[in-house]
Amino acid sequence: MxxxxxxxxxxxxxxxxxxxxxxxxxxxxxxxxxxxxxxxxxxxxxxxxxxxxxxxxxxxxxxxxxxxxxxxxxxxxxxxxxxxxxxxxxxxxxxxxxxxxxxxxxxxxxxxxxxxxxxxxxxxxxxxxxxxxxxxxxxxxxxxxxTDQVSQLQPDVVSVDTYLREINYPGMALIAQNGEILLKQGYGLADAQTLNRPDQKTRIASLSKSFTAASILSLAEAGKLDVQDPISTYISGIPKGDQITLHMLLSQTSGLPSAFGRGEDVTLEETVEEIRHKTLKFEPGSAYLYSNSGYVLLAYVVEQVSGMSYADYVQKTIFSPLGMKNSGEASRKVHTNSGFVQQDNAWVTAPYYVSQSGSGTIYSTVDDLLQWDRALYTDEILSQDTIETMYQPYSDKNYGYAWILKENGPKRTVFHNGSGGGFSTAFSRNLSDDITIILLGNHAGMDMTSLLDEVEVRTAKALQLK
Structure with missing residues (x-):
């Protein structure tokens, strides 16, 4: 450094x-x-x-x-x-x-x-x-x-940094053990004239969903809702809304399709109206289907129950208490690095990434996400009993509430990945060895699950974990 x-x-x-x-x-x-x-x-x-x-x-x-x-x-x-x-x-x-x-x-x-x-x-x-x-x-x-005062690299994980350089990984990366940072680096371009810095604000795509799930669960702990409530309790007109529970939306088992319109000026209410006219893919609760629409509905429930906007609720209940000063709901007013997409065999700046509250709108930094990681080992935002419900596999895809469970013998890891608008992201939390890996890439189309697996293996080898 x-x-x-x-x-x-x-x-x-x-x-x-x-x-x-x-x-x-x-x-x-x-x-x-x-x-x-x-x-x-x-x-x-x-x-x-x-x-x-x-x-x-x-x-x-x-x-x-x-x-x-x-x-x-x-x-x-x-x-x-x-x-x-x-x-x-x-x-x-x-x-x-x-x-x-x-x-x-x-x-x-x-x-x-x-x-x-x-x-x-x-x-x-x-x-x-x-x-x-x-x-x-x-x-x-x-x-x-x-000059650079934020990059960190401990000798134990130099081999992981070398690997990320060799594959030309674009974005930010952080590896921590027991909350202590071992690697924090930026790779590739933030825009045509600037390199990605380790403290760069960036879009985190579907890693946003963990904050939506936590918001719903915080309202449940406050006694303002129950995850077994049907969505019809809070939003009318959703197909089979009397059968689809908040639990099903959280666990991606509602049967709602994923896609929705992404116009930049479309309001949350207008997106909810669009979802009212969707056709279910299967009977609620009978199977798994990843659905961005489901998490949009959850964001709308947060607004209906709390009386606050989704952005304000997440800010008040999670970001501010944890000191996550570089996180929030994205807008054109907030400067983040650029996403890149491939066009004519060249990487070009992607159009502005439009999502909707609840599914993929959050921007953050690797440092702020490490704060979130540490909070999930405490009762600061949610009780440990409630947090444990986020990690349970509610389908054959091992999807919990915005976390996916991966077991290796007695060891447990939870992770999630995301993509959209030229960004590809992944967040892994080895609960057994307390190893945190955060990859916030800004190129479209990266296989983040495979990359995360490779970084996990190389990190375990570097740290001589059994």
Whole structure:
């Protein structure tokens, strides 16, 4: 993990109107104050401002973060190793290659009188860094960059990180044992100009369902409903609504089909009206069928019983008490990373992911989901007796209430996966060994169940679990 702070104050730094101007990049740096981890350093070359863009000298930056740089004069290409990341830059290019992906820079890398200068924002993105640029008195400029302080990787699970890199996994990953983080990493692109960071907000797709199930169960603990109540108690007009219970909706045994219209301006009430006109696939309670529609109805029940919106209820009863400050119901006002879909053999940004309350609308982070994981070992949100009902297999598919049970001898693991709008996610909780694995991918079409299985096996091997 790199923990570096650059504090650059440019005093009368040169401003070049055109690339390749006559001013030298290798000028005196006495007027530039540079700090790395609170210690003043001296660069051989000063930052430059070229046509309004701040550039920093690549070799000096690399040395400051304890990286290595190899220069190929024939191709005008620099190859940099910083920690476990490989960066490749070429003079005149607007791309910075980081591992297996390419970041787009707003302006090109350029050679100024023999010194390779890189746009500072692009370099910050390549290092998963934060950047703050300020103009201060007397025309001076302060540039503060805080590089990656959130990634974590313990030696025991380096092999898992290596595997995720080898398969070009895109997204965020977290592995914890007994709540202690062993791996927290970002992989691939958040958007064309930014890498996925480990603290990135992202859509979690059907992992949202665990919060819907918990909301229903919290209302049950408060005596405001019973999971054996028929849905007709709360919503009229659902086919065989007097036979379909909340338990059946929770356990995916209601017989309701999954799909519903996903127009961005469609209200929850309008989606419920659409479900009223669906045809059941089988008699309620007689079989298993995964149904997003069922969880939409559960969200509507939450609203009817609590008198609050689904988003507000989940926020008040789960997110706020647990300090999940980076979680909520998604909207265009909330910035998350982009989902990607494949088009003409290339990955392109997916359209905005439209779902409906209860089924797949939540955004979160790996850290917040770890908070949720820890809470499920306590009575903070629900009692342990109630939580245990979430893990019971209510069909031959081992589906409980928004968790799927997987048994290996005496050991129990519960998990769930999700997909939609360019996002592919999975959440595994080994209840026996207290191993948590969270994978929040942002490419469509990934087989998250198989990936989760592979990561579980590799993690168990790395930790020498029997």
């Amino acid at each position: 790199i923990r570096v702070l650059f504090a650059l104050i440019l005093c009368a730094a040169p401003v070049l109107g055109q690339a390749g101007g006559t001013a030298s990049a290798a000028q005196s740096t006495q007027a530039v104050h540079i700090e790395v981890n609170g210690e003043q350093q001296f660069w051989r070359n000063a930052p430059l401002i070229i046509q309004g863009t701040t550039f920093v000298p690549l070799r000096d930056v690399v040395q400051s973060v304890n990286g290595t740089l190899k220069w190929d004069s024939h191709t005008q290409t620099a190859t940099i190793m910083v920690g476990r990341d490989k960066l490749v830059l070429q003079t005149g290019s607007t791309s910075i290659h980081v591992n297996q992906v390419s970041l787009t820079a707003p302006v090109s890398v350029r050679n100024v009188n023999g010194t390779l200068m890189v746009p500072v924002r692009a370099m910050a993105n390549a290092l998963k860094a934060d950047i703050k640029v300020q103009r201060i008195a007397s025309g001076q400029m302060s540039v503060n960059i805080v």
